Amino acid sequence: MTSLDLELVRERSHHDACRAALTRMTEDVAEQVVTGEDTAASGADAEALGRHLRSRAKEMREQPPGPLFFGRLDREDGQTHHIGRRRIAEDPAAPPLVVDWRAPVSRAYYQAGAHDPQGVLRRRRFGWAPQSRGASEDLTALEDEHLTAGGAVTVSALLAGEIERPRVGPMRDIAATIQPDQDDLVRSEPAASLCVQGAPGTGKTAVGLHRAAYLLYTHPQRIRRSGLLVLGPHRAFLSYISEVLPALGETGIRQATLDEEIARHPVRAEDGEAAALVKHDARMARVLHRALYGRVDPAPAADLAVPDGSYHWRLPAALLAEIVAAVREEAPPYATGRERVRARVVRALQLRAERRSGPMGAAWARRIERARAVTAFLDACWPRTSPEEVLAGVLADPSDPVLTEAERAAIRWDRPPRSYRSARWTAADLVLLDELAGLVERPESYGHVVVDEAQDLSPMQCRAIARRTAFGSLTVLGDLAQGTTPWAARSWREQLAHLGKAEAPVVPLTLGHRVPAAIVDLANRLLPHLGADVPAGRSVRRDGEVEVRRTTDLLAATREAVRDALAREGSVGVITADGLAGPVREAVRACGAGERVTVLPATGVKGLEFDHVVVVEPAAIVAAEARGANRLYVVLTRAVSRLTLVHAAELPGWLRPE
Numbered sequence: 001m002t003s004l005d006l007e008l009v010r011e012r013s014h015h016d017a018c019r020a021a022l023t024r025m026t027e028d029v030a031e032q033v034v035t036g037e038d039t040a041a042s043g044a045d046a047e048a049l050g051r052h053l054r055s056r057a058k059e060m061r062e063q064p065p066g067p068l069f070f071g072r073l074d075r076e077d078g079q080t081h082h083i084g085r086r087r088i089a090e091d092p093a094a095p096p097l098v099v100d101w102r103a104p105v106s107r108a109y110y111q112a113g114a115h116d117p118q119g120v121l122r123r124r125r126f127g128w129a130p131q132s133r134g135a136s137e138d139l140t141a142l143e144d145e146h147l148t149a150g151g152a153v154t155v156s157a158l159l160a161g162e163i164e165r166p167r168v169g170p171m172r173d174i175a176a177t178i179q180p181d182q183d184d185l186v187r188s189e190p191a192a193s194l195c196v197q198g199a200p201g202t203g204k205t206a207v208g209l210h211r212a213a214y215l216l217y218t219h220p221q222r223i224r225r226s227g228l229l230v231l232g233p234h235r236a237f238l239s240y241i242s243e244v245l246p247a248l249g250e251t252g253i254r255q256a257t258l259d260e261e262i263a264r265h266p267v268r269a270e271d272g273e274a275a276a277l278v279k280h281d282a283r284m285a286r287v288l289h290r291a292l293y294g295r296v297d298p299a300p301a302a303d304l305a306v307p308d309g310s311y312h313w314r315l316p317a318a319l320l321a322e323i324v325a326a327v328r329e330e331a332p333p334y335a336t337g338r339e340r341v342r343a344r345v346v347r348a349l350q351l352r353a354e355r356r357s358g359p360m361g362a363a364w365a366r367r368i369e370r371a372r373a374v375t376a377f378l379d380a381c382w383p384r385t386s387p388e389e390v391l392a393g394v395l396a397d398p399s400d401p402v403l404t405e406a407e408r409a410a411i412r413w414d415r416p417p418r419s420y421r422s423a424r425w426t427a428a429d430l431v432l433l434d435e436l437a438g439l440v441e442r443p444e445s446y447g448h449v450v451v452d453e454a455q456d457l458s459p460m461q462c463r464a465i466a467r468r469t470a471f472g473s474l475t476v477l478g479d480l481a482q483g484t485t486p487w488a489a490r491s492w493r494e495q496l497a498h499l500g501k502a503e504a505p506v507v508p509l510t511l512g513h514r515v516p517a518a519i520v521d522l523a524n525r526l527l528p529h530l531g532a533d534v535p536a537g538r539s540v541r542r543d544g545e546v547e548v549r550r551t552t553d554l555l556a557a558t559r560e561a562v563r564d565a566l567a568r569e570g571s572v573g574v575i576t577a578d579g580l581a582g583p584v585r586e587a588v589r590a591c592g593a594g595e596r597v598t599v600l601p602a603t604g605v606k607g608l609e610f611d612h613v614v615v616v617e618p619a620a621i622v623a624a625e626a627r628g629a630n631r632l633y634v635v636l637t638r639a640v641s642r643l644t645l646v647h648a649a650e651l652p653g654w655l656r657p658e
Contacts, residue, residue: 004142011072011126012136018068018088018097019134025088064247065133069098070176071109072124083109085175086249100249101175102217110183117147125158125176170243171609174206177513185507186210190219193469193504195454195476195492199537200523200637201515205607208450208477209241213248215448226447226472230255231465233453237607258457259427262434262464264387269424273486274410278403279428280458280487282498287400288435292334292390297381298324306349306373313349313368320345324381334440338382345374387436391429392420431460438467445471451499453606454478458487459498466500474501480532482606482634484627490531510535514609514640516544522643523636525654529629545642548655554617554648555587561614561644562593568642570611574599575635577620584616602631605638613639619649629654 069084083106084098099106112118127141143158159177178186185207188194194211198204212230215223230245230253232238238255245253259267271279278284304315323344327337346368353360368374394400396416398408417423425433437443449469451457455478457465465474476499480489489495492506512520517539524536551557558574565572572593576584578601585599598610602621615621615635622628632652636643645655 012139015136021090021097022088067128067134070126073109073120074122076119076121102214110178111180112147120147122146127158171241173244173247182207186214190215193474193501195504195506197506198479198509201512202509204477204509205452208475209244211475212450213250216250223447228253229446229449231258231451233606240608262430264433265425267427269426271426271428276428278407278411280460282459283402286402291394292439295383300381304377306371313352315348333442341382342378387433388420390436391432434464443467447472450475452477455480455483455489456485462498481530481534484631508535510538512537512539516541518544518546519639519643522546523633526633548645551648557646558616559587559591561646562588565612572597572612573610574614575602575605576616577624578603602635609640610638612642614644616646622652
C-alpha cells in the first residue's frame with residue numbers, strides 16, 4: 001500500500017468518526033427538545049427555549065447529505081484542522097473534528113500562500129466522487145500543497161476540477177473553492193454595506209450568498225432577530241440558488257423577488273413603456289409625497305371646542321396651526337403624524353383643564369382623545385387615508401408640475417375606476433403603493449438584504465429596498481454591462497444613493513473562474529457598445545469552445561447543435577429571442593432532448609449557468625429591445641464550457657469572426 005493509499009485510509013476513518021459524531025449531535029438536539037423546556041424558570045422562558053431547540057433540531061435534520069469536510073490545514077504549531085460546512089465535535093466542550101469554514105481559524109485555508117503562509121505548513125484538498133452523499137468510500141483523492149515562504153506557486157488540479165465540474169441541477173455552494181478575493185468580500189465588515197461589480201463568471205452571486213451565511217454565523221442574534229432577505233430577479237433564479245444556503249447550514253432565510261416582497265394586490269393590468277418609465281422615475285417619490293401631505297390642512301379655520309360635562313374646553317385656531325406645523329416639521333410617517341397631532345391637542349386641552357380644575361387623570365385624557373370634536377378636527381386637518389386612495393387620486397388626475405404634460409398624460413387613467421378598491425393595478429403601481437405605504441407607516445427593516453442583478457432596479461424599486469434596510473446592511477450584486485431594463489443603472493454611485501447606501505464601497509470582481517477565456521473574450525467585444533464603464537472580465541481558464549454555425553434552416557441547425565451538445569457531459573441551455581422561443585422549443589422537443597436541455601427566452605436567463613449554451617439567432621436578440629446588445633452580452637456569458645451560435649441572419653458586427 002502506497003503512502004497516498006494510507007493517507008486516504010486515515011482520512012476516510014476520520015470521516016467515519018465525524019459522521020458518528022454528527023449523528024450523536026443530531027440525536028442530542030432531538031432529546032433536548034423533549035426535556036429542555038422543563039429546565040426554564042418561567043413559562044415565557046420555556047416557550048423561548050423550546051422554539052430555539054426545535055429550530056436547531058429542524059436545522060440538524062434538514063442538513064443535506066454530502067461530504068463533511070473538503071480541506072485540512074496542518075499548522076506550524078502542530079494543530080490540524082479539517083475544514084467543512086459546519087462544526088462537528090464529540091461534545092460541545094471537545095475540540096472540533098471539523099471546523100466551520102466561517103470560523104476565524106479557517107480563513108488561512110483560503111488566504112494562505114507561498115508568499116504568506118500564515119502559519120500553515122500544509123494545505124490539503126480532498127477529492128470526492130461526483131454527487132457524493134457523504135459515504136466515506138467516496139473520498140477518492142487528496143492533494144497536498146506545502147506552504148513555505150518564497151516557495152513556488154502551484155495550481156490545484158482538484159480545485160480546478162471542482163470549479164469546472166459540469167452544472168447539473170441547482171447552483172452549488174463554493175465553500176470548497178472560494179478564492180482569496182472572494183473571501184475578502186465574504187468576510188467583510190458585517191455592519192457595512194457592500195457593492196460588488198462582478199464581470200460574468202466571477203462568482204458574485206455565490207459571494208453574496210456566502211456573505212449572508214457568514215453574517216448569520218458571526219452575528220446570529222442580530223441578523224436572525226431582524227431577518228435576512230435574498231432578493232433575486234425572477235423565480236427561476238431563486239429556484240437555481242435555493243439549495244446554497246441550506247447546504248451551508250442556514251435554513252429559514254426568505255428568498256423572494258422584489259415584486260413578491262412588495263405585493264399588496266395581484267397585478268391585473270400592464271403599463272405601456274411610456275407610463276412605466278414615468279412610474280419608475282425617482283421624481284415620482286416627490287409626486288407621491290406631495291399628494292399625501294397635500295391632504296394636511298396647515299391652517300385650521302376655526303377654534304376647537306371640546307365638551308366636558310357642562311363645560312367646553314377651547315383651543316384657538318392659531319395654536320392648532322402651530323401644533324400641525326410642528327408635527328409636519330418633524331416629518332414622521334403620515335399615520336404617526338396624525339396620532340402625534342391628536343396627542344398634542346389632548347395635552348394642550350389637559351393643561352387648560354388643569355389650570356381651572358386641578359390634575360386630570362389618564363382616564364380623562366383617554367375620554368378626550370375619543371371625543372367626537374377631536375376626531376372631527378383630525379379628520380379635517382390630518383385625515384385618515386390609504387396608499388391606494390392617494391395613488392388613485394394621482395393617476396386619475398395627475399397634476400404635479402414636476403412631471404411634464406406628456407408624462408402626466410402617459411400615467412393618467414383613461415377610465416378611472418368607480419373606486420380605488422376596484423382598480424386594476426400594474427406592477428409599477430405596486431412599487432408606487434409601496435412608496436406610499438412607507439410614507440404612511442414605516443416598514444420593518446431587515447438586518448441584512450442581499451440583492452442580485454441590482455443594476456436592473458429602477459430608482460423607485462431601489463427606494464423600496466432602502467426602506468427595508470433603513471437599520472440594516474446591504475450586499476449589492478450586479479454588473480452594469482448586463483443592465484437590460486429601460487431604467488438600468490449607468491453608475492453604481494447613483495444606484496447606491498437610491499438604495500440609501502451612498503457611501504458603500506464598490507469592489508470590482510474581474511477574474512473569472514467559471515467562464516472560459518474563449519467565451520469571455522468574445523463577450524468583451526460587446527463592452528464598448530453597452531453604455532457601461534466597467535472593467536473587462538478575465539478568466540483563469542484557458543479551455544472552452546466557441547463555435548459559429550451559419551445556416552439557411554434555423555430550426556434544423558438548432559436541433560443538430562443540441563444533439564452535438566448532448567454528446568458531451570453537462571447541462572445544455574438553448575437561448576433565443578422571446579419571439580422565437582416557442583418554435584425553438586418545439587424543434588428541440590422534436591429531437592428527443594431530455595431533462596438536461598432547457599429552452600429559455602433571452603429575457604429569462606439572468607443569473608443562470610449552463611455547461612453548453614446554444615444561442616439561436618443572436619441578431620434577433622439584439623433587435624428585440626432598446627438594450628438588445630446588453631441582453632446578448634448576458635446570453636453569451638451563461639455558458640461555462642462551450643458556446644454555439646446558430647444564425648441565419650447576419651451576425652451583429654461585434655461577433656463576426658476577426
